[in-house]
Amino acid sequence: MSILVLGGAGYIGSHTVYELIDAGEDVVIVDNLQTGFREAVHPKAKFYEGDIRNREFMDSVLEKEDIDGVIHFAASSQVGESMKDPLKYYSNNLCGTEVLLESMVAHGIDKIVFSSTAATYGEPESIPIVETDRTLPTNCYGETKLSMEKMFKWTSKAHNLRFVSLRYFNACGAHPEGMIGEAHNPETHLIPLILQVPNGQREYISIFGNDYDTEDGTCVRDYIHVNDLAQAHILALKYLREGGASNIFNLGNGVGFSVKEVVETARKVTGHPIPAKEEERRAGDPSTLIASSEKAKEVLGWKPQFDDLETIISTAWKWHQSHPQGY
Numbered sequence: 001m002s003i004l005v006l007g008g009a010g011y012i013g014s015h016t017v018y019e020l021i022d023a024g025e026d027v028v029i030v031d032n033l034q035t036g037f038r039e040a041v042h043p044k045a046k047f048y049e050g051d052i053r054n055r056e057f058m059d060s061v062l063e064k065e066d067i068d069g070v071i072h073f074a075a076s077s078q079v080g081e082s083m084k085d086p087l088k089y090y091s092n093n094l095c096g097t098e099v100l101l102e103s104m105v106a107h108g109i110d111k112i113v114f115s116s117t118a119a120t121y122g123e124p125e126s127i128p129i130v131e132t133d134r135t136l137p138t139n140c141y142g143e144t145k146l147s148m149e150k151m152f153k154w155t156s157k158a159h160n161l162r163f164v165s166l167r168y169f170n171a172c173g174a175h176p177e178g179m180i181g182e183a184h185n186p187e188t189h190l191i192p193l194i195l196q197v198p199n200g201q202r203e204y205i206s207i208f209g210n211d212y213d214t215e216d217g218t219c220v221r222d223y224i225h226v227n228d229l230a231q232a233h234i235l236a237l238k239y240l241r242e243g244g245a246s247n248i249f250n251l252g253n254g255v256g257f258s259v260k261e262v263v264e265t266a267r268k269v270t271g272h273p274i275p276a277k278e279e280e281r282r283a284g285d286p287s288t289l290i291a292s293s294e295k296a297k298e299v300l301g302w303k304p305q306f307d308d309l310e311t312i313i314s315t316a317w318k319w320h321q322s323h324p325q326g327y
Contacts, residue, residue, distance in 0.1 A: 007073030009036030069111035082141035128292035168251040169222040174319035181319030183326030198272035209281030218259035222252035225306035252291025
């Protein structure tokens with residue numbers, strides 16, 4: 001039996017495939033390479049290039065392969081882009097998931113782990129954020145992910161499908177051996193943007209807003225290493241295989257770091273001065289987002305291994321130094 005990883009050539013998907021294969025699993029990947037990279041595909045995984053919105057294609061994969069469970073990363077994920085082009089997000093994220101679920105139901109596949117997001121919460125009412133908090137997304141990306149979660153919920157009631165939705169915070173870092181890492185075009189994530197300065201690709205890093213209600217006035221976020229995220233997906237799959245009921249978990253370190261702290265740690269790791277320029281706030285940036293991951297620790301037995309910022313940035317720097325242009 002194989003695990004089907006949708007979006008397995010993307011950033012978090014490819015790291016999860018590496019961890020699955022290290023754990024002795026057979027892996028089948030489906031990716032349309034819209035934002036993923038063929039070079040990120042593990043050599044031992046079976047790869048199908050195609051789009052989950054194509055029912056004929058999905059049916060053909062599920063007919064050929066003996067699939068035990070699905071891990072779903074195949075979605076558009078840029079907040080800014082989702083506000084400019086919401087219909088792209090509804091097409092890729094919602095229509096894609098609908099077609100996927102139709103095909104899974106038709107082929108009797110009843111387990112799925114879903115890559116969700118902290119953006120489902122919107123502006124938090126309290127910190128740390130727990131799974132029972134209100135969900136009120138402030139952008140189209142978060143809205144589509146929340147709608148996908150609801151699609152799983154109602155499908156599970158009608159068709160005995162069981163799902164785990166993993167709402168994670170700021171994914172970062174790279175494979176500790178430097179084999180794969182983060183590559184987006186355009187890049188929007190803070191740590192790779194900071195590392196473009198010592199890599200000679202930008203002159204300075206912009207800090208958006210210095211008057212937030214935080215210790216140093218800059219936004220505070222919960223950063224979580226991509227390998228720790230990958231392990232959580234594997235534990236969620238194990239939970240479903242052992243008969244666990246549909247569930248939702250937050251994934252974060254439970255510790256917040258400000259933008260200035262991240263820049264300072266990157267200076268320490270790279271030995272580069274990394275000039276920073278303070279600019280106006282960006283619309284829609286909450287001041288503080290920190291997760292409570294107690295539920296994932298208790299129910300799934302999850303324990304982050306790369307939970308200090310210096311280690312996280314060191315793995316990212318190893319990757320970006322050797323791959324300044326990505327793949």
